[in-house]
Amino acid sequence: MSKSLEEVHESVSTQNKTSIFRKILAFFGPAYLISVGYMDPGNWATDLAGGSQFGYALIWVLLMSNIMALLLQSLSARLGIVTQRDLAQASRETYSKFINYILYFLAEIAIAACDLAEVLGMAIGLNLLFDISLINGVLITVLDTFLLLFLINKGIRKMEAFIIALVAIIGFSFVFEMIFAQPEVGKIISGLVPSLPNDTALYIAIGIIGATVMPHNLYLHSSLVQTRKFDRSKGGIKQALKYNFIDSTIALNLAFFVNAAILILAAATFHKNGYFEVAEIQDAHQLLAPLLGTKWAPILFAVALIAAGQSSTITGTLAGQIIMEGYLNLRIQPWVRRILTRLIAIVPAVIVISIFGEEVTGKLLILSQVILSLQLGFAIIPLIHFVSDKSKMKGFHISKPTQIAAWIIALIIVSLNAKLVFSEIVGLLESSENPTILWFTVIPLAIGFLLLLLYIVFKPFISKAKPNILNHSPHNLKLKFTTSEVHTKKDIAILVDFSNADEAAINHAFELGGKEAKYSLIHIVETVGAMMYGENIEDCETTIDEKLLKEYEQILSEKGFNVVSILGYGKPGKSIPKIINEGTYDILVMGTHGHTGLSDLLFGTTVDKLRHQIFIPLFIVKN
Incomplete structure (x- = not known):
């Protein structure tokens, strides 16, 4: 498996x-991209709705969400630091293909909902500040892809x-x-006391949790912490965990200040x-000037909105790349990945x-956050299982009190979501002229997702899952061989990857x-562990590859050929x-x-890298 955010x-x-x-400064950074x-x-849409409808009453929801976020983000950072896997990669190694495809689909829906909010938000900011139409503003966000490529x-x-x-621009604007x-x-202080005035407040509260x-x-976060190179000893990992927790605490409290400021402003x-x-x-932008008596209030509001949209579209695109690569192990060129991820957001927005017109963007922003909240359980529960696993975490698993706190947070989020879904379905059944259609569509889908959630929750407790190591190509030992009477070479190296290409x-x-x-069969193990530890790596995929190479x-030896096998480690372009x-x-x-052609653009080639780095002829056999 390739490294997370390999570049x-x-x-x-x-x-x-x-x-x-x-x-400490060297470790600081990832949490600000998260923040x-x-x-x-x-967040702006849910905070504005909550503040305008219920005054200061929902500030406690923001505070609770921030505490939840801090714990969950620290668990995510822990997973990346200790296992050198992001959450998508860890899921791919743990669950079956079928479950992973569903989890990937749900994660992509969450990314689409998140990107929809970010793209719409930035487009609204451009519209408010420069009078650019929303459609053109959405299309301008394509440029984020090239900005991201430049920055990375x-x-x-x-x-x-x-x-x-x-982030500093956003913070100063709200000061x-x-x-x-x-x-x-x-x-403001009384708003820290938990209360929910009505069902509408619950809907907005769930939206706030989803947005936070x-x-x-x-x-x-589980990927970004891997951008730091540190001592992989026990002491080094402990230090990395401590500094990343401090980083998360500072960054997320800044985010809490911004969210609280928006709600308080409303x-x-x-x-x-x-x-x-x-x-x-x-x-909100239109009303700020007459209500506050200054022209600077709406200007600062729009500037902060553009800054929020620009920063979050960049991190959202990165998250889309991580999810696609982690779940599907899809190795395509970075610029192609990012264009695809951006289109997933732009097309729905357009x-x-x-x-529906420009007037429904606020409702869509809140809906997008509720969708995010509904998907949370499918990300949080696997994360808690992974960081609680002693073998996976190599002694850095979370303590029992932390596990209890994490499960309480998961229970709160899933329970709120279940109540929301149940209420929405009951409302649909009561208002629908033909409820039979709902009984055969929406209800089975809701039951299916509930069963999937229960499966993810209870399976690790019932049976210890075996690692689901998936190589990048199928292993195939059914080889057929032919020989010729004309022989010109005496020492031949053959690259094998256990695919159909090996036979040719x-x-x-x-x-x-x-x-x-004399024939030397060469295979390269490309796991993250192999890249880190080389021949000292001991993982399931390396063991499988070594066994297959020996087979x-x-x-070939039984057929009378003089054959030796060589196992390499790391990137093929360097190891070979x-x-x-x-x-x-x-x-x-x-x-x-x-x-060839488009496929080469998407997947790249090992061939191109090899031709310029070896000093013997390269014989390329097309399968």
């Missing part, structure tokens, strides 16, 4: 720092600096908004003046605005060397040239899967 994996060294401050997901435009090519630290600058609004401190504790952030400005139905960001490569090698030549060697250039081979033979 920037372990690209920031935390070692050899001259002071404690510099060492923008907690202050994205979807400059290094993860440059990207972190850019995001932190945007001034608070000065303009002059909220009532006593009511975001499933894509759990995938993203309460002090709209609710106080009798505007109880301000859920549209455009309406369709929605074209069909081996046969062509035999035609070149016959039974007089190849035995089959090293093996070849250290040997005395006459030729290297490798099979291909025959993809």
Whole structure:
């Protein structure tokens, strides 16, 4: 399995720092990229709706969500630091293909909902500040892809600096908004006492939880912490966990300040003046100047919204890449991945605005956050199981009190979601003219997802799951061989990957060397562990590959060929040239899967890298 966010994996060294401050600073950064997901435009919609309808009453929901977020993000960071797997990769190794495809589908829905909110939010900000139409604003967000490529090519630290600058813009904007609004401190404090005035408040509260504790952030954080290179000893891992927790605490408290500021602004400005139905960001922007008596309030509001949309679209696109690669192990070129991820957000946004008009964007933003909340259970529950697993976490599993706290959070979120879904289904059945259709569509789907959730919750307690190691290609030992009378080579290297391409490569090698030549079968183990520890790695996939390579060697030796097997570790583009250039081979033979043109753009090729790095002929056999 490839590394998570391979372009920037372990690209920031935390070692050899001259002071404690510099060492802490080296770890700081990933949580700030996470924090923008907690202050994205979807949060604005739910916070504005909550503040305008219920005043300060739902501040406690924001505080509770922030505490939940801090615990869950620390678990996500722990998974990435200890196992060197992101949440999607860990799921792929644990569950069956069928379950993984469903989890991937749900994660993509969450990404689409999240991106829809971010794209719409940024488009609204551009519309408010520069009078650009929403459709054109949405299309402009395509440029985020190229900005992301530029930033990530400059290094993860440059990207972190850019995001932190945007977060600072958001923070300073709301400091001034608070000065303009002059909220009532006593009511803010009373808002910290839990209360839910009615069912509408519950709907908005669930939206706030969905907007705050975001499933894509759990995938993203478990990947971003792997951009730090640190000592992999027990002490080094402990230190990385501590510094990342501090990083998360600071960043998420900043996000809490922004969310609370939006809700307080809505309460002090709209609710106080009798505007109880301000859920549209455009309406909030329009009302700020007359209600607060300053033209700077709406300008700062729009600037902060653009900064929030821009920062969250970048991190959302990264999360989409992590989910696609982790669940599907789909190795396609970075720019293609990001264009696909961005289109998943832009296409629904354009369709929605074209069909329903610009006036429904507020309701859509809140709906997107409720969808995110509904998907949370399918990300949180596997995460809790993974970080509680002693063998998977190599002694760094979470304690019993932390497990209890995590399960309480999962129970709260899943229970709120279940109540919401039940209420919505009952409402649909009562209002529908033809409820039979619902009984055969919506209800079976809801039951199916409930059963999937129960399966994910209870399976690890019932039976200890065996690792589901999936190689990048099928293992196939049914080889057929032919020989020729003309032989020109004496020492031949053959690349094998246990796919159908092996048969063609081996046969062509035999035609070149016959039974007089010496053959070296070379296979590269590409797991993250292999890349880290080389020949010292001991994992299931390495064991399987070593066994299969030995079986190849035995089959060919029994047919009278002089064969040895060589197992390499890490990236093929680096490991293969090293093996070849250290040997005395006459030729290297490798099979291909025959993809060209667009497929080469998508998947890239090992061939191109090899041709320029080895000093012997390369024989390419097309399967």
